[in-house]
Amino acid sequence: SQELEQSPQSLIVQEGKNLTINCTSSKTLYGLYWYKQKYGEGLIFLMMLQKGGEEKSHEKITAKLDEKKQQSSLHITASQPSHAGIYLCGAGPFTGNQFYFGTGTSLTVIP
Amino acid sequence: DAMVIQNPRYQVTQFGKPVTLSCSQTLNHNVMYWYQQKSSQAPKLLFHYYDKDFNNEADTPDNFQSRRPNTSFCFLDIRSPGLGDAAMYLCATSRDRDRVYEQYFGPGTRLTVT
Numbered sequence: 001s002q003e004l005e006q007s008p009q010s011l012i013v014q015e016g017k018n019l020t021i022n023c024t025s026s027k028t029l030y031g032l033y034w035y036k037q038k039y040g041e042g043l044i045f046l047m048m049l050q051k052g053g054e055e056k057s058h059e060k061i062t063a064k065l066d067e068k069k070q071q072s073s074l075h076i077t078a079s080q081p082s083h084a085g086i087y088l089c090g091a092g093p094f095t096g097n098q099f100y101f102g103t104g105t106s107l108t109v110i111p
Numbered sequence: 112d113a114m115v116i117q118n119p120r121y122q123v124t125q126f127g128k129p130v131t132l133s134c135s136q137t138l139n140h141n142v143m144y145w146y147q148q149k150s151s152q153a154p155k156l157l158f159h160y161y162d163k164d165f166n167n168e169a170d171t172p173d174n175f176q177s178r179r180p181n182t183s184f185c186f187l188d189i190r191s192p193g194l195g196d197a198a199m200y201l202c203a204t205s206r207d208r209d210r211v212y213e214q215y216f217g218p219g220t221r222l223t224v225t
Binding site: 088090100 | 154201203215
């Protein structure tokens with residue numbers, strides 16, 4: 001089975017600091033998704049990466065997929081309390097058991 | 112603007128009492144998914160519908176069933192909930208499958224079993 005490992009498992013940062021979350025697969029990823037989940041709520045789609053070397057940004061969040069399509073990173077610049085939550089990476093396509101979620105990274109931003 | 116709606120947001124049921132969770136979508140997507148997410152764990156896919164075609168994950172218990180009467184609605188039926196079924200249940204949709212499409216999630220229904 002394909003597994004996605006996320007690191008770190010949890011992260012506590014001071015407001016304004018930059019941070020990076022990593023998602024690693026032992027196999028080549030067909031598509032890589034990043035989601036954010038606030039505690040007790042549903043998942044919010046952040047970004048989707050498909051091509052090796054692809055990089056996407058939305059506001060202060062940047063996601064990259066490496067050339068080998070086995071590792072992705074999510075970088076937050078100048079973190080804010082609103083960034084707090086659980087970040088999940090997922091690998092698709094969404095066909096039966098071909099889709100997996102990573103274990104998640106819990107982010108706390110201290111004002 | 113709501114795209115994937117789940118009702119109710121919170122559901123309490125008794126041990127062994129059948130319960131149905133509801134999901135509706137305004138996106139006209141072909142695929143609808145049900146995930147189970149237990150505390151501090153990643154979501155786990157239970158099954159999905161590709162149009163009217165039902166696809167069950169191999170390790171999804173028989174206790175869990177689903178219905179999709181039309182494109183917009185999909186239901187999750189738990190025939191005899193056990194204490195271990197307490198979890199957040201997430202519904203999601205995507206335009207298609209087998210390719211990389213954005214997946215939209217609903218807010219989830221938190222199920223408590225007493």
